Amino acid sequence: MKRKAGRFFGQWGVFFRGFVEHPRMVGSIIPSSGYTIEAMLAPVDWQRCEVFVEYGPGVGTFCQPVLDRLRRDGALIVIDTNPLFIDYLKRTIRDSRFHAVLGSAADVEEIVRAHGYDGADYVLSGLPFSTLPEGVGPAIAAATHRVIREGGAFLVYQFSAKARDFMARHFRRIDSGFEWRNVPPCRLFWGWKDAR
Numbered sequence: 001m002k003r004k005a006g007r008f009f010g011q012w013g014v015f016f017r018g019f020v021e022h023p024r025m026v027g028s029i030i031p032s033s034g035y036t037i038e039a040m041l042a043p044v045d046w047q048r049c050e051v052f053v054e055y056g057p058g059v060g061t062f063c064q065p066v067l068d069r070l071r072r073d074g075a076l077i078v079i080d081t082n083p084l085f086i087d088y089l090k091r092t093i094r095d096s097r098f099h100a101v102l103g104s105a106a107d108v109e110e111i112v113r114a115h116g117y118d119g120a121d122y123v124l125s126g127l128p129f130s131t132l133p134e135g136v137g138p139a140i141a142a143a144t145h146r147v148i149r150e151g152g153a154f155l156v157y158q159f160s161a162k163a164r165d166f167m168a169r170h171f172r173r174i175d176s177g178f179e180w181r182n183v184p185p186c187r188l189f190w191g192w193k194d195a196r
Contacts, residue, residue, distance in 0.1 A: 040188060044122055044153075050073070055080075125163075156189040157179075174192070176189050
């Protein structure tokens with residue numbers, strides 16, 4: 001019990017510090033709720049998912065739920081610009097399928113290739129598109145569309161609808177939802193890369 005409490009407060013402390021140091025990049029002071037996690041991951045076809053990528057994993061709120069569902073021969077590649085989060089994830093997640101990378105989501109194609117894959121089946125993002133530096137949001141959306149294999153999707157949870165504008169330039173079919181059981185409530189988007 002004591003160890004669990006220590007892990008929880010340690011994780012919360014790392015997340016809070018990350019928010020304080022980079023509020024425009026973290027976006028929220030509180031990690032996503034279990035309801036948001038379930039809703040975001042529900043449409044994923046885990047049988048066909050070989051490579052799952054996450055942008056801005058923070059302290060790994062989505063990481064274990066993804067690993068719990070991912071195939072034994074699959075890979076979870078997480079990308080973050082914050083070394084605090086990457087160091088924490090490398091220390092706390094012991095799974096051979098897990099790869100934490102310090103870098104930019106705009107470089108996702110090179111990062112995925114560096115791990116031996118030609119693309120990703122799903123990409124998840126909680127990055128605050130509305131506060132990213134000018135030009136970064138469109139670059140990430142374009143690179144994400146290129147790296148996703150046909151039949152896959154770009155999964156995005158946000159507190160504003162700004163991300164949908166970037167997604168709509170590349171993804172013709174976008175499903176949307178809303179999760180009020182999150183602090184703050186958030187918008188959910190699934191941009192599908194349908195077969196041509």
